[in-house]
Amino acid sequence: MNISAVAEAAGLPVKTVRYYSDIGLVPAPGRSSAGYRSYDDSAVRKLVFVRRAREFGFSVEECRELLGLYEDRHRSSADVKRIAAKRLEEIAEKQRELQSLHDELAHLVEACRGDDRPDCPIIDSLGNRYGGL
Amino acid sequence: MNISAVAEAAGLPVKTVRYYSDIGLVPAPGRSSAGYRSYDDSAVRKLVFVRRAREFGFSVEECRELLGLYEDRHRSSADVKRIAAKRLEEIAEKQRELQSLHDELAHLVEACRGDDRPDCPIIDSLGNRYGGL
DNA sequence: CTTGACCTTCCAGTAACTGGAAACACTAGA
DNA sequence: TCTAGTGTTTCCAGTTACTGGAAGGTCAAG
Numbered sequence: 001m002n003i004s005a006v007a008e009a010a011g012l013p014v015k016t017v018r019y020y021s022d023i024g025l026v027p028a029p030g031r032s033s034a035g036y037r038s039y040d041d042s043a044v045r046k047l048v049f050v051r052r053a054r055e056f057g058f059s060v061e062e063c064r065e066l067l068g069l070y071e072d073r074h075r076s077s078a079d080v081k082r083i084a085a086k087r088l089e090e091i092a093e094k095q096r097e098l099q100s101l102h103d104e105l106a107h108l109v110e111a112c113r114g115d116d117r118p119d120c121p122i123i124d125s126l127g128n129r130y131g132g133l
Numbered sequence: 134m135n136i137s138a139v140a141e142a143a144g145l146p147v148k149t150v151r152y153y154s155d156i157g158l159v160p161a162p163g164r165s166s167a168g169y170r171s172y173d174d175s176a177v178r179k180l181v182f183v184r185r186a187r188e189f190g191f192s193v194e195e196c197r198e199l200l201g202l203y204e205d206r207h208r209s210s211a212d213v214k215r216i217a218a219k220r221l222e223e224i225a226e227k228q229r230e231l232q233s234l235h236d237e238l239a240h241l242v243e244a245c246r247g248d249d250r251p252d253c254p255i256i257d258s259l260g261n262r263y264g265g266l
Numbered sequence: 267c268t269t270g271a272c273c274t275t276c277c278a279g280t281a282a283c284t285g286g287a288a289a290c291a292c293t294a295g296a
Numbered sequence: 297t298c299t300a301g302t303g304t305t306t307c308c309a310g311t312t313a314c315t316g317g318a319a320g321g322t323c324a325a326g
Contacts, residue, residue: 095232
């Protein structure tokens, strides 16, 4: 399989597949006589794994770790669970921040008249308690 | 005010204050005879404005835009509202994604036994429908 | 044989800083 | 006055995870 075929099969851009190969996240593929990268099904599976793990918020380094666990005959699900739980906690924290940000901004947008007059609660709230910028 | 004083007053790292000055997000400060940056209260106000806008999810370029609107005598709150509303929409979208991600991952973590056995729903769900990696 | 799609490498850029090195400046204590 | 310690300067490099583009080689169809 050439790179574009494997990229499509894995649901990733060609550039990204090349990048993952370059950084050794997936093994370096074989090469055709012309130097084209040649991937097999195992590469597709690994790339799918990586894509989905990335969608789950795992960093590339964590993907590397997960791939390692996955391939390790002695992998323990405890290791995977620990990593996933840590990630989950971070996601929850991000959610809380995003929620408060959303609420506050929504409140401000609502309070903003949106006409041509210079009064604007958004700007006021960003720059206040100094009596103007 | 030296840079560390203004940084503390604005609630930003020194490096970041220097960076904001370098990229012209806030005006280049005056210099002491020794070449030290010398900030005034107006700089502190602008840095506070930027810090808070950044916390609201505005990009540095949007901060630049907002600062411009803020300082423009003819600024209209409609412009600010438009920018904030756009941002708000993006935040809501991010929230939805984060929510589904959170739910799915939480489900998997819960289903994962977390013992030393190699079965792990997390890994299965990331790499499945290929019969193993 | 040409055209167009596909592939290669390499370099640069993104966003928003952050870290570190080398060197100069200022201040407080002995 | 010397010295130690901290603050400041500039500049360069690195971070994350790609993405875009240039210059050029390859392949398959018509």
